[in-house]
Amino acid sequence: MAAISREEVAHLARLSRLAVTEEELDTFAGQLDVILQAVAQVGEVAAADIPPTSHSVPLTNVLREDVVTPCLTPQEALSGAPDAEQQRFRVPRILDEDVAS
Amino acid sequence: MSDLTRMTATEIAGLVAGGGTSAVEVTQAHLDRIAAVDDRVNAFLHVDVEGALAAAREVDARRAAGERLGPLAGVPVAVKDVLTTKGVPTTVGSKILEGWRPPYDSTIVQRLRAAGTVMLGKTNMDEFAMGSSTEYSAYGPTHNPWDLSRIPGGSGGGSAAALAAYEAPLAIGSDTGGSIRQPGAVTGTVGAKPTYGGTSRYGLVAFSSSLDTPGPCARTVLDAALLHEVIGGHDPRDSTSIPQPVPDVVTAAKLGATGDLTGVKLGVVTEFAGEGGEPGVMAAFREAVDTLTKLGAEIVEVSCPHFTYALPAYYLIAPSECSSNLARFDGVRFGLRVGDDGNRSLEEVMSLTREAGFGPEVKRRIMIGTYALSSGYYDAYYGQAQKVRTLITRDFTAAFERVDALISPTTPFVAFPIGARTADPYQMYLADLFTIPTNLYGGPGISVPCGLSDGLPVGLQVMAPTMADDRMYRVAAALESAVGTFTPPAL
Numbered sequence: 001m002a003a004i005s006r007e008e009v010a011h012l013a014r015l016s017r018l019a020v021t022e023e024e025l026d027t028f029a030g031q032l033d034v035i036l037q038a039v040a041q042v043g044e045v046a047a048a049d050i051p052p053t054s055h056s057v058p059l060t061n062v063l064r065e066d067v068v069t070p071c072l073t074p075q076e077a078l079s080g081a082p083d084a085e086q087q088r089f090r091v092p093r094i095l096d097e098d099v100a101s
Numbered sequence: 102m103s104d105l106t107r108m109t110a111t112e113i114a115g116l117v118a119g120g121g122t123s124a125v126e127v128t129q130a131h132l133d134r135i136a137a138v139d140d141r142v143n144a145f146l147h148v149d150v151e152g153a154l155a156a157a158r159e160v161d162a163r164r165a166a167g168e169r170l171g172p173l174a175g176v177p178v179a180v181k182d183v184l185t186t187k188g189v190p191t192t193v194g195s196k197i198l199e200g201w202r203p204p205y206d207s208t209i210v211q212r213l214r215a216a217g218t219v220m221l222g223k224t225n226m227d228e229f230a231m232g233s234s235t236e237y238s239a240y241g242p243t244h245n246p247w248d249l250s251r252i253p254g255g256s257g258g259g260s261a262a263a264l265a266a267y268e269a270p271l272a273i274g275s276d277t278g279g280s281i282r283q284p285g286a287v288t289g290t291v292g293a294k295p296t297y298g299g300t301s302r303y304g305l306v307a308f309s310s311s312l313d314t315p316g317p318c319a320r321t322v323l324d325a326a327l328l329h330e331v332i333g334g335h336d337p338r339d340s341t342s343i344p345q346p347v348p349d350v351v352t353a354a355k356l357g358a359t360g361d362l363t364g365v366k367l368g369v370v371t372e373f374a375g376e377g378g379e380p381g382v383m384a385a386f387r388e389a390v391d392t393l394t395k396l397g398a399e400i401v402e403v404s405c406p407h408f409t410y411a412l413p414a415y416y417l418i419a420p421s422e423c424s425s426n427l428a429r430f431d432g433v434r435f436g437l438r439v440g441d442d443g444n445r446s447l448e449e450v451m452s453l454t455r456e457a458g459f460g461p462e463v464k465r466r467i468m469i470g471t472y473a474l475s476s477g478y479y480d481a482y483y484g485q486a487q488k489v490r491t492l493i494t495r496d497f498t499a500a501f502e503r504v505d506a507l508i509s510p511t512t513p514f515v516a517f518p519i520g521a522r523t524a525d526p527y528q529m530y531l532a533d534l535f536t537i538p539t540n541l542y543g544g545p546g547i548s549v550p551c552g553l554s555d556g557l558p559v560g561l562q563v564m565a566p567t568m569a570d571d572r573m574y575r576v577a578a579a580l581e582s583a584v585g586t587f588t589p590p591a592l
Contacts, residue, residue, distance in 0.1 A: 004472070012468040015475075016424065017431075019452040020464070028465060031526050035469060038527050039413040042485045045492065052487030053494060055311045055341065056543020056567070057298045062340040076204035082438035089433050092441050092450045 003036040004029065105130040106267040110176045110324040113270060117164070117175035124157035124164075124175030128219050131177045135221065135268045138592045143243045144253075144263040146182050147190045148222035153177065156219045163217070172327055174217030179269035181260050182223040183230055184315065185304040186210050193306045194226040194238040194256075197458025198436045207304020208336045209273060209315050216331040221269055224259030228460045229427065230280055230308045232256050233532035234522065237462040242519055245288060247557055247589040251516040254284030254532070260318045261288040265589055271328050272318040277309050278415050279511075279536025281316050282548035286511035286560025289550045289587040291325045291577070292318045294536075296568050297543035298343035300329075301336035309422040310341075312415075312540045320586060322549060322578040326354035329570070345568060353571035357578025362396040365576065367563075368403030368504035373535050378513040381554025386510040389551035389561045392583045393508070393576070403504060405496035410489050411538040416530055417473045417486035418541070424470025427463070430455060465526060490541045497542045501566045506576055509535045511548040511560035535562060545570040549577035550587045558587055 006029040013020045013028075020028065074087045083090040105113065105127050116122045132150055139145055160175045185191050185203035187210075192198045206214070213220060227237040235243040235258030245253040246265040253262040260272035261284030274281035276294035285292025293316050300315045307313060317328035333347035369390060378386070394400055432438035432454035440453035459467070473482035500507055513534050522528040539546040544567045551561035561580060563573040 008472075009468065012471050013464075014452075016464075016467045016471050017428075017448065017452045017455050018459070018464055018467065019449075019456040021456075024461075024464075027461075028468065031465060032468060032472075034525070034527050035416065035465070035530075036472070038530075039416045039469075039473075039482070039486075041413040042410055042417065042489050043481060045407065045410055045485070045489050047485060047488035047492065050488040050491050052484060053490040053541075054487060056494070056541075057341055057343060059341065062337075064337065072204055079204050080201050080435035082432055082436070083441070091433055092443075092445055092447045094447045 002033050003040065004033050106134045108270065109321050110173060110270040110319060110327060113176050114173050118170065124160040124219060125154060127175060128153050128157040128177055131221055131269060138266050139268060141244060141249055141592065142246060142262050142266045142268070143241055144224055144259045144266060144268055145179070145222045146192060146194070146225050146240055146259070149189050149220060152189060153219050153221050156214070160217045160219065171216045171331070173271070173331055176218050176271055177221045177269050178213055178218045179221050179224045179260055179263040179272040180210060180213070181226055181257050181272070181274050183226060183275050183306050184209055184273065185306070186220070186223065189223065191223065194228040194240060195458065195460070195463070196239045196437065197430050201435055205304065208301035208338060209332045210304065212332050218271070218331070224257070224263055224272060226259055227256035228463050229306070229423070230256040230275055230277055231423070231462050231466055233279070233283060233529050235259060236519060236523055237460055239460055245516045246592060247289065247516065251518055252287070253516065254287040256280040257284045257318065261285055261290050261292065264288065264290045264318060264320050266592060270320065271324060273315060273332070274318045275305060275313055275315045276540065277312045277419060278540050279533040281318060282536050282546055282560070282562060283512050283532055285318060285548040287516040287558060289558030289589065290318060290320055291322050291547065291549055292316070293325050293329060293547040293573070294539065294545060295329060295333060295570055296343065296545045298341050299347065299545070299568065299570065300333050301339045301342055303336055303338040307426040309419040310426060311422060312419060322574060322581050323354045323358065326350040326574050343568065348568060348571040350571050350574045353575040354578045357575035358582050360396055360579055360582040362393060362398035362576065362579045365397070366399045366401065366504045367393060367576065368401055368500055368507045370408060370507055370509045371402050371404040372406070372408045373509040374402070377534060378510050382510050382512065382514060382559050385552035385554055385559035386561060389580060389584070390508070393580060396579050396583060401504060403500045403507065405500055405538070407489060407492040407496050408538045411493055411541055412530065412534055414486040414489040414493070415537045415541060417482050418490065420466040420470035421473045421483050422470070424467045424474065427467055430458065462526065493538055494542045497544060506572050507564040509562050511535060511562040515554050515557040515559060539564050543567055545573055547573040547577045549580055551580060551584055553587065
């Protein structure tokens with residue numbers, strides 16, 4: 001049985017903000033199925049009482065003195081932006097989304 | 102004068118320091134070599150001719166002014182395109198960052214500049230470092246100098262191929278699941294993955310933040326150690342950077358080069374010594390084990406039962422982190438923006454931009470990660486993979502109570518023909534079978550050439566405990582002193 005359906009892949013693409021084509025959906029559905037069936041092997045390991053590891057080094061908050069240090073100018077920070085206006089990143093419209101959907 | 106491009110970094114630095122040549126001459130020789138062969142190799146995505154010559158002139162001026170320079174001053178270095186370089190294009194092998202010129206240098210690149218090395222340019226890689234062959238680069242594959250019809254490994258195939266093609270004596274890579282060691286193995290070069298946190302990730306375009314580790318690539322173990330020392334050490338700008346000095350890898354490489362491993366106990370990983378690799382690779386590995394024995398090392402077999410599950414665990418953890426990290430490529434702050442016609446919403450533009458900017462492997466991993474992190478699947482996939490990561494770490498810890506370091510072949514197979522594994526993505530993943538456990542544990546690993554199989558290079562991997570990077574350099578240098586280095590056919 002397939003681990004993942006074409007419809008589920010379409011859902012994942014939406015969640016991932018990828019406007020995939022119909023043709024890609026066909027290809028990805030088969031490939032993701034193979035990959036997911038293979039990685040599902042982790043389920044064979046008896047690990048109910050094992051704590052998870054997120055990082056190999058112990059993570060702690062790293063704090064520094066609150067002093068001003070050099071940083072990017074607004075021009076530098078915006079230098080790679082596709083669109084900018086008044087020292088800000090300019091984005092496509094965001095306000096009509098609720099109405100549209 | 103002998104060919105500058107055939108020299109080791111150590112030899113070049115000595116010659117520059119002694120006034121036998123200049124950094125400009127050395128740099129020009131490598132730029133000429135790149136111009137002569139890189140149309141066939143495609144190791145470089147960007148060659149910074151002006152920047153390299155300017156940096157070389159500065160080194161020569163500093164030397165002329167009597168300044169005492171570091172051990173790698175005047176030596177050219179190729180940098181994987183995953184590290185930001187101020188004003189120099191940084192694409193990560195992706196169309197989504199085509200034309201981006203970062204406004205800042207990564208810590209690694211800052212340290213390279215401060216050490217007086219000369220950056221030649223940026224090397225090709227699988228898009229966002231996701232791949233094992235450099236075929237997933239949006240800018241065409243890199244070709245293995247040993248056989249141009251074959252892959253140079255990946256994701257750092259550009260850096261490894263640049264070394265094997267004598268386009269650079271030193272290179273920088275990044276290793277998330279083997280992307281330094283595996284290309285090193287299949288190109289007959291040396292690649293070292295430092296302890297996680299031993300090298301700074303500041304300015305390294307993130308793929309899987311709990312695994313990504315920048316590190317040195319070279320043609321000899323000593324050169325790799327010298328580069329490791331230059332780029333390593335604590336960086337306050339990386340919150341997972343380890344606040345300890347760099348292990349003394351240079352002294353260890355020199356000690357190893359004496360060819361004496363008396364008193365060193367090495368463990369052959371049982372799970373990787375059986376049928377995991379193709380026959381030619383396993384034969385070269387066994388021969389290398391015999392050589393290490395002759396050098397005085399004591400060899401025992403050590404079972405690491407959970408290593409078998411490292412590959413599936415990795416291909417859940419890395420895509421999960423990638424799906425989160427790559428959310429930043431949204432067409433707002435940098436890179437590509439597609440479909441912004443004034444009518445489409447932010448979300449539509451974002452989806453069109455990511456669809457156009459990302460290649461198939463990146464899309465697959467983002468979707469796998471999104472799946473593994475979804476409620477309902479989280480515990481069975483991502484959560485379970487994190488528990489397996491704990492068990493793999495325990496396997497390492499138990500092994501290092503018995504032995505000083507672990508050894509295995511670096512890769513299950515030699516360089517395969519371009520196109521052989523792209524149809525089935527999971528077949529590509531198998532290339533990282535032996536390198537992945539180290540990333541999940543966080544310790545250091547190095548690949549050193551140990552022989553040939555059908556005329557193609559085979560690498561031996563040495564894995565050491567966290568922050569004991571010096572141990573792997575000692576073992577690798579000892580093996581190198583016995584088997585020598587390997588030279589590909591003339592291009």
